[in-house]
Amino acid sequence: MKKKKTVYVSMIADLLHAGHIKILEAAFEKGEVTVGLLTTSAINELGDTAYLKYDQRKKVLENLSFVNSVIPQESASYKKNLKTHKPDFVVHGDDWATCKTQSKYRNEVIEILKEWNGELFEVPYSSEINDQNIKNQLIKLGVTGVNRLQRLRYLIRDKKIVRILETHNALSALIAENTTIEVNGKKESFDGFWSSSLTDSTSKGKPDIEAVDMTSRINAVNDIFEVTTKPLIFDADTGGKTEHFEFTVRSLERTGVSAVVIEDKTGLKKNSLLGNEVKQTQDTIENFCNKIEKGKAAQISDDFMIIARIESLILEAGMSDAIKRAKAYIAAGADGIMIHSRHKDPDEIIEFMNKFRSFDKKTPVVVVPTSFNAVTIDEFIDLGVNVVISANHMLRAAYPAMLKVAKSILTHGRTLEAEPDCMSIKEILEIIPGTK
Ligand code: SPV
Numbered sequence: 518m519k520k521k522k523t524v525y526v527s528m529i530a531d532l533l534h535a536g537h538i539k540i541l542e543a544a545f546e547k548g549e550v551t552v553g554l555l556t557t558s559a560i561n562e563l564g565d566t567a568y569l570k571y572d573q574r575k576k577v578l579e580n581l582s583f584v585n586s587v588i589p590q591e592s593a594s595y596k597k598n599l600k601t602h603k604p605d606f607v608v609h610g611d612d613w614a615t616c617k618t619q620s621k622y623r624n625e626v627i628e629i630l631k632e633w634n635g636e637l638f639e640v641p642y643s644s645e646i647n648d649q650n651i652k653n654q655l656i657k658l659g660v661t662g663v664n665r666l667q668r669l670r671y672l673i674r675d676k677k678i679v680r681i682l683e684t685h686n687a688l689s690a691l692i693a694e695n696t697t698i699e700v701n702g703k704k705e706s707f708d709g710f711w712s713s714s715l716t717d718s719t720s721k722g723k724p725d726i727e728a729v730d731m732t733s734r735i736n737a738v739n740d741i742f743e744v745t746t747k748p749l750i751f752d753a754d755t756g757g758k759t760e761h762f763e764f765t766v767r768s769l770e771r772t773g774v775s776a777v778v779i780e781d782k783t784g785l786k787k788n789s790l791l792g793n794e795v796k797q798t799q800d801t802i803e804n805f806c807n808k809i810e811k812g813k814a815a816q817i818s819d820d821f822m823i824i825a826r827i828e829s830l831i832l833e834a835g836m837s838d839a840i841k842r843a844k845a846y847i848a849a850g851a852d853g854i855m856i857h858s859r860h861k862d863p864d865e866i867i868e869f870m871n872k873f874r875s876f877d878k879k880t881p882v883v884v885v886p887t888s889f890n891a892v893t894i895d896e897f898i899d900l901g902v903n904v905v906i907s908a909n910h911m912l913r914a915a916y917p918a919m920l921k922v923a924k925s926i927l928t929h930g931r932t933l934e935a936e937p938d939c940m941s942i943k944e945i946l947e948i949i950p951g952t953k
């Protein structure tokens with residue numbers, strides 16, 4: 518009997534749709550189909566993430582009649598699997614030829630297949646059915662609070678680093694939700710939102726001293742959640758009194774917030790970037806651990822995270838105090854550490870990370886590089902940082918733009934000269950879906 522031809526199809530197969538079936542059907546017509554299912558790290562190499570875990574995606578594929586076997590594809594490149602299995606055919610949608618991220622893998626596949634006279638078969642792309650359309654539909658449908666809440670933990674587990682952007686209202690959150698760029702063929706976008714006490718207070722014309730009450734803060738989060746799907750990290754300042762913090766944890770969790778950050782200060786807190794220029798008091802380790810413990814006991818799901826923010830470097834209490842506190846807070850149940858610094862030079866952050874990672878390889882570490890802003894995302898990855906928050910830039914960008922236009926209107930006695938600095942009315946009507 519003539520041996521059946523072998524066919525290799527590489528897939529993420531996250532949100533399975535008719536386009537995938539079309540490709541698998543075409544592959545099955547050619548022979549025995551092996552799907553090389555991209556692992557989480559392979560997906561990350563493409564700058565993407567999956568909603569479903571590897572085993573879940575594998576199970577779905579294994580139960581399709583067009584699939585004979587599923588093997589892991591551990592990198593975005595097909596090289597290793599192709600060289601091992603030497604398939605007669607590789608089948609793929611023809612859209613990858615023109616996709617910046619994918620075309621280099623296509624060229625590599627063509628070169629490798631030549632080694633044993635294998636063939637690339639490309640299925641015409643169906644424009645109405647693709648992953649991005651489905652993802653857009655999901656955004657329209659929204660997400661449940663639970664799904665959104667859980668997502669941050671998945672991202673921290675699956676991505677080399679999680680990028681978070683400050684959003685002080687729904688409009689700035691739409692920017693964080695939708696902005697995607699391509700750098701060296703890799704898609705880059707933000708993973709979630711930061712609800713900043715600084716920018717929430719500033720947008721209300723109030724100082725960053727816990728003067729905006731929790732109900733207003735959570736209302737702002739709800740505005741953001743109405744039009745977005747990504748996870749949010751909430752800056753809860755000191756967390757207030759421990760008895761009040763327990764309620765805050767429940768409210769945030771109910772809203773679908775993924776993580777709360779509380780800083781180890783007590784009394785009237787001021788913004789950290791002021792350091793010791795103003796009077797600020799660090800809490801005792803004992804009190805703060807008690808707050809963490811009570812907060813953890815108050816939460817209902819396993820997924821909500823309490824992140825302990827260490828202010829020792831801000832308040833010049835020293836590196837050994839910062840490390841001592843990190844150990845104590847983790848022992849008290851903190852799900853992550855935020856280490857803060859107001860130095861332009863990243864030396865103390867680097868020293869903290871090196872010391873911390875020498876005894877703790879797994880607890881997520883969050884940084885807010887407002888001052889040490891020359892450090893790149895790749896350098897943070899190398900330091901073992903898990904989450905980077907750009908904590909105030911949306912508001913700081915908006916304010917000078919508004920001020921400039923206000924001054925122009927006053928200067929010229931009309932708005933004509935201000936127009937080049939404004940978005941057109943047409944654009945603003947189009948920016949929000951459903952306006953027309
Ligand atoms: C905030 O964004 O409110 C923060 C970070 O807490 S910082 O302003 O650097 O203290």
Ligand code: MG
Pocket residue numbers: 713714715725752754
């Ligand atoms: Mg703050």
